[in-house]
Amino acid sequence: MKTLLIGEYREGRLLDSTYELLGFAGQLGAESVLFLVGSDSQLPAWNGALYLADAATCGEYNPDLHKLMILDAVAKESPDLIVFLHSSYGWDLAPRVAAALKLAQVSEVIGTADGAFEVGCCNGKMRRTVRPATQKAVLTIQAGAFQGVSPGGSPRVTALAPQGVSRVEFAGYEPAEAKGVDLAKAEIIVSAGRGVGKKDNVPIIAALAKALGGELGASRPVVDSGWVEHDHQVGTTGQTVSPKLYVACGISGAIQHLAGMKKSDFILAINKDRDAPIGEVADVLVVADLMQFVPALTLGLQK
Amino acid sequence: MKVLVCIKQVPDLESRFKPDAAGVWFSDTDLAFRMNEYDEYAVEEAVRLKEQLGDAPEVTVLSIGPDRVVEAIKKALAMGCDRAVHVQDPAVHLKDPWQIASIIAAYAKGEGFDLILTGMQSQDRGSAQVGVTLAELLDLPCATTLVGFSYADGGITAKRELEGGLKGIVKMKTPALVTCQLGLNTPRYPTLPNIMKAKKKEIAALPVADLLTSEALTTTVSFHPPAKRGGGIVLEGDVGELVTKVIGLLKEKTAVLR
Numbered sequence: 001m002k003t004l005l006i007g008e009y010r011e012g013r014l015l016d017s018t019y020e021l022l023g024f025a026g027q028l029g030a031e032s033v034l035f036l037v038g039s040d041s042q043l044p045a046w047n048g049a050l051y052l053a054d055a056a057t058c059g060e061y062n063p064d065l066h067k068l069m070i071l072d073a074v075a076k077e078s079p080d081l082i083v084f085l086h087s088s089y090g091w092d093l094a095p096r097v098a099a100a101l102k103l104a105q106v107s108e109v110i111g112t113a114d115g116a117f118e119v120g121c122c123n124g125k126m127r128r129t130v131r132p133a134t135q136k137a138v139l140t141i142q143a144g145a146f147q148g149v150s151p152g153g154s155p156r157v158t159a160l161a162p163q164g165v166s167r168v169e170f171a172g173y174e175p176a177e178a179k180g181v182d183l184a185k186a187e188i189i190v191s192a193g194r195g196v197g198k199k200d201n202v203p204i205i206a207a208l209a210k211a212l213g214g215e216l217g218a219s220r221p222v223v224d225s226g227w228v229e230h231d232h233q234v235g236t237t238g239q240t241v242s243p244k245l246y247v248a249c250g251i252s253g254a255i256q257h258l259a260g261m262k263k264s265d266f267i268l269a270i271n272k273d274r275d276a277p278i279g280e281v282a283d284v285l286v287v288a289d290l291m292q293f294v295p296a297l298t299l300g301l302q303k
Numbered sequence: 304m305k306v307l308v309c310i311k312q313v314p315d316l317e318s319r320f321k322p323d324a325a326g327v328w329f330s331d332t333d334l335a336f337r338m339n340e341y342d343e344y345a346v347e348e349a350v351r352l353k354e355q356l357g358d359a360p361e362v363t364v365l366s367i368g369p370d371r372v373v374e375a376i377k378k379a380l381a382m383g384c385d386r387a388v389h390v391q392d393p394a395v396h397l398k399d400p401w402q403i404a405s406i407i408a409a410y411a412k413g414e415g416f417d418l419i420l421t422g423m424q425s426q427d428r429g430s431a432q433v434g435v436t437l438a439e440l441l442d443l444p445c446a447t448t449l450v451g452f453s454y455a456d457g458g459i460t461a462k463r464e465l466e467g468g469l470k471g472i473v474k475m476k477t478p479a480l481v482t483c484q485l486g487l488n489t490p491r492y493p494t495l496p497n498i499m500k501a502k503k504k505e506i507a508a509l510p511v512a513d514l515l516t517s518e519a520l521t522t523t524v525s526f527h528p529p530a531k532r533g534g535g536i537v538l539e540g541d542v543g544e545l546v547t548k549v550i551g552l553l554k555e556k557t558a559v560l561r
């Protein structure tokens with residue numbers, strides 16, 4: 001089996017997630033060829049074939065051009081699987097390549113089983129096993145689901161030149177908002193999820209954070225609702241954290257949130273739903289009403 | 304200007320899910336359904352564009368599914384969409400993203416939409432494919448995962464959400480397709496007068512057989528709960544006792560409690 005792996009590059013740097021693609025292919029026991037729109041000064045450390053286009057001329061985000069260059073590499077290599085990360089780059093580009101080749105696409109793969117793929121659904125609560133009906137297929141793999149290979153070696157580079165017209169113009173990046181709190185350095189984080197119910201209840205969670213001597217974190221819906229500032233957001237689009245203690249209050253455990261906190265040393269989850277996906281990563285799941293349990297815990301800790 | 308918003312009706316994600324008889328999707332019974340959250344942002348953005356341009360754009364909302372999806376369509380009409388298309392399909396859950404995109408493309412092809420908005424993914428299946436595939440089938444420029452959108456004189460400036468808080472600014476010309484991320488705007492609640500007004504708006508019903516010509520490219524073999532990971536302790540019961548147990552566990556298992 002042969003895989004064409006679509007590496008990632010942003011703001012002039014090769015992204016480490018590229019090595020996860022190699023780890024995934026390794027798990028399948030597949031031969032791998034890499035494709036990257038990047039730079040010859042930021043080559044992936046890996047012994048294998050690399051199709052490289054120059055990001056300085058093609059643009060780091062230019063889906064029309066990137067698609068055509070991937071199709072070029074596909075024509076040269078005839079891979080069985082074309083594999084992307086399930087990321088803002090991968091989920092944007094993969095369906096374009098799949099549609100152009102009229103191939104099956106399976107999104108956000110977390111495991112493989114005998115020609116079929118395991119994916120999450122229903123907000124991470126359930127799983128589906130999906131089988132491509134086409135001989136070849138396009139995949140996106142969930143970030144963090146497959147162990148990356150250790151960098152080492154240097155690739156054999158084939159340069160690709162951009163061709164075709166691009167209709168989407170990339171006009172630059174807007175940096176992340178300045179961080180008021182650096183959650184990455186916190187030893188204890190107590191996070192509020194949608195389960196807190198309303199903004200007025202956030203101080204109850206903040207009081208527990210204070211009683212534990214930790215920082216307040218939040219899940220995405222809480223930030224989107226304006227209950228907590230964005231710089232407290234934990235998850236793929238916020239901060240990735242690994243404190244000694246993570247307390248998830250009313251957080252169901254969407255994949256994007258889990259990806260940002262599952263490496264915490266000890267996870268205490270409080271949720272009224274004992275089936276919530278947060279239970280998969282929690283060391284202790286307390287099934288209780290937040291508004292009863294959290295104030296009682298805060299009081300207990302203050303004694 | 305013609306605008307199309309594609310919406311999906313999904314179950315309340317707080318629900319417990321049980322496999323259906325075929326074991327390939329969830330059983331509908333005992334589930335409450337609502338508009339996919341991502342699509343609410345798409346509807347809101349379309350209605351805001353309409354307001355910005357002095358009511359000029361005609362906004363069509365489209366949904367595929369059994370009769371119950373009319374509830375989601377009615378909400379979109381009450382939020383401010385002008386008219387609706389209900390593609391009637393009692394077996395929509397057996398279609399793969401490629402077929403869903405093909406059905407919408409078959410409808411949209413002759414309609415001359417200047418802008419198509421979709422959610423970036425559905426909350427239940429979450430493939431994040433339908434919007435982009437639809438753009439490919441209609442040969443439209445497309446940008447995904449929008450947390451910012453502005454329109455002027457046939458040009459779109461969009462802000463894409465990337466990882467770690469970074470955003471990417473992109474520009475393109477209409478006709479185009481965009482997929483909407485949570486937080487793009489604040490979706491409005493339909494007011495009672497607008498709910499009443501929506502009752503008079505047209506909902507055109509189209510049988511899916513008129514639009515579907517593609518075979519599925521993927522098959523769902525099974526739908527099942529995740530294999531439970533061992534090790535985690537589940538505690539339930541009296542709050543006072545729970546607090547004592549949790550403090551005991553934190554002292555025993557972590558180095559953070561003095």
